[in-house]
Structure formats: structure tokens, C-alpha cells
């Protein structure tokens with residue numbers, strides 16, 4: 237296995253600057269290039285070949301070769317009739333995965349953060365109130381995004397590791413009946429907590445307040461029912477339980493949310509993420525807005541095909557079983573689970589090692605000696621916790637066995 241960074245093969249910039257002609261340099265793997273500062277040459281790097289890794293961190297998750305192949309099959313125009321058919325199929329498959337009939341369902345060109353920003357900037361007019369659950373990093377980011385969009389943000393805080401109770405949401409909504417939206421993180425990747433959503437959805441269904449949900453780590457890993465739970469603006473990312481490379485953010489808007497967008501009194505602050513303009517491409521009009529990441533969309537198409545071929549319920553059950561098993565066994569190694577019982581995500585486990593275990597050193601050795609990536613803790617969990625993702629292609633018994641064997645070896649050594 238080759239774990240060297242790709243440039244290492246062809247020497248440093250300084251070495252190559254020792255020069256020679258362009259032809260000579262090209263022949264030995266460097267090429268002379270005059271830079272803005274007038275000097276020297278840069279290495280002609282070898283092709284970037286990622287080393288083998290088993291991706292068991294908070295994302296990206298392992299990607300099936302068929303998905304990688306779909307991205308590399310060829311280029312086509314974004315207005316080509318064949319590709320427009322692909323986008324229709326993508327929207328239809330996303331509706332199935334989100335469990336919704338929502339017309340306005342598509343993939344934002346950008347990562348999960350672009351989904352977050354799309355959700356917020358399209359529904360918030362400056363001065364609107366937004367209630368945001370903050371029990372980890374990503375709730376904090378929604379609050380930040382909403383403030384930047386001009387919202388008056390009311391935060392609902394809970395310690396890391398706990399979900400936001402429905403009563404707390406109810407009190408805030410009673411105190412702020414004018415709130416444009418309540419925002420909750422379905423699967424908090426920094427804490428491993430699953431946020432129950434059904435009761436909040438029912439509570440808000442007949443009110444003017446929207447329910448905005450971040451399910452970047454939740455989609456296709458744990459149950460999510462956009463229509464049945466009355467969720468209004470729901471976004472995700474591709475690199476978690478969908479097992480597709482990062483770069484797209486599936487999103488869906490309910491009819492109630494579409495109405496809010498239609499009633500806006502100010503233009504959406506982001507030109508790029510303006511959902512009304514983007515719908516002119518994804519909808520019947522088929523007008524150019526921006527050039528979408530075509531290869532990524534082809535990869536998502538294959539990834540969604542795989543999700544639906546497995547069956548959504550089967551996939552949820554696989555994550556529950558594999559993640560539950562890992563959580564049971566890792567406690568036998570004296571690790572403590574940090575998410576509250578009852579609301580633990582099976583696909584993302586936060587665990588703390590006992591005092592005296594150097595989590596960073598253990599994590600580094602796991603990568604170097606076993607080629608397995610897991611994540612470190614964030615915020616109050618930094619320096620003592622791991623975040624282990626068993627997501628999508630990574631949620632299997634064989635992978636749990638490999639991880640536990642590797643951990644056992646390291647703890648003994």
C-alpha cells in the first residue's frame with residue numbers, strides 16, 4: 237500500500253528549481269513554470285491516488301465502486317435531454333428517500349452547509365424570529381447562519397449529549413408565536429444524539445411557524461418521515477448514510493414552506509442559493525441558472541438507486557443493528573457512550589475513553605497501522621472522545637469486527 241502524498245515522488249519545489257530545460261524537467265517529472273514572482277519551477281506531480289482507508293469517522297463514509305464509476309463514466313451537458321431526464325429521476329428518488337410528495341425537492345450544488353444556508357436564507361426575511369435548538373456544533377451553525385441572514389435568533393440550549401425536549405420547544409413557541417421557524421438537528425454529528433421530531437412537527441403543523449430540520453447525518457440511516465411528521469424544510473448531505481462523495485445537499489420544501497418563500501418581502505440574500513431561481517432549472521422551465529456538478533449528480537443517482545434497491549426500512553434496520561452492536565461491544569473496552577440512552581444514533585457513536593488513554597495517539601495509530609479513520613471529539617468532547625461513523629457502506633458486521641480487533645490490538649500494545 238502506498239501511503240505517500242502524491243507529490244513526494246517527484247521532489248520538492250526547491251530541488252526542482254535547480255532547473256534544466258522544460259524538456260529535461262518534464263522527462264524527470266518536473267516542469268519549469270514562470271510564476272508571477274518570476275521564479276523557477278514546480279513539480280509535475282504524479283496522479284493523486286488516495287491511500288486505502290476504511291472511513292469510519294463522521295464523514296465521508298465509504299463509497300461503493302459503482303457510485304465512483306458512475307461519476308467517471310463521461311461528461312454530458314446539463315441541458316442535454318438525457319441529463320434532464322436524470323435530474324427528474326433524481327428528484328423522484330429523493331422524494332422517496334425523504335418520504336415526501338413535496339414538489340420542491342432537489343439537490344443543492346454544494347455540501348451539507350450549502351443545504352443549511354439554502355434552508356435558512358430562503359425562509360428568513362431580516363427581522364424574522366427563528367428558534368434554534370443548540371445541543372452541539374451544528375445547531376450552533378444554524379443559529380449563526382440565521383443571524384447572518386438577519387434573523388433574531390432565540391436559542392434553545394441543552395448540554396451536549398441530550399436532545400431538545402418537546403416541552404422546551406413548546407415554551408419557546410408560546411413565547412414567540414411570531415417565529416418564522418423552529419430549527420432542529422435530527423442527527424447531531426458532534427454528539428451522536430438523535431433528535432425526536434414527530435411531536436414538534438404535529439405541534440407546529442397548524443401554526444404559521446415552519447419546522448426546519450438538518451438531517452445531514454440522519455437521511456437513510458435512521459427513520460425520517462418528512463410528510464408524516466410535518467417537516468417543512470429538510471436538508472441533508474451525500475457523504476454520510478447515502479455513501480456518496482461529498483458535494484451535494486438534498487433538500488425538500490413543503491407546500492407551507494413554499495408559501496413562505498412566495499410571500500417574502502425582500503430578495504433572498506444569496507443569488508446562488510435562491511430556490512425560486514434554481515427551480516427554473518429543476519422544474520418544468522429547464523432554464524440555465526448555474527452549471528450544476530454533473531458528475532456528482534450522476535454519482536448521487538447511482539447512490540440513491542442503491543439505497544432504494546436495498547429498501548429504506550432495511551437500511552434503517554441495518555444501521556440500527558450494526559451500530560447497536562458496536563455500542564454494546566465498545567463498552568466492554570471501558571469506553572463510555574456520551575449520548576443519552578434512548579436517543580443514541582446507531583450510525584454515529586460518540587465515546588469517551590477512560591482517563592489515562594491518549595485518544596489522539598490511539599486514533600493516529602488506528603490510521604497508521606490499520607488504515608482506519610475515526611473522528612476526534614469536538615467542543616467539550618475534544619481531547620477525550622472519538623466519533624465513530626458506521627454509515628452507509630460502512631455499516632456492516634465485518635467492519636465492526638475489523639474495528640474492534642484493531643482497537644483491541646492497540647489497547648493491548
Ligand code: PLP
Nearest residue numbers: 347348349374423425452453473
Ligand atoms: N450538519 C450536520 C449535522 C453535519 O454533520 C454536517 C457535516 O458534518 C453539516 C451540517 C455540514 O455539512 P458539510 O460538511 O457537508 O458542509
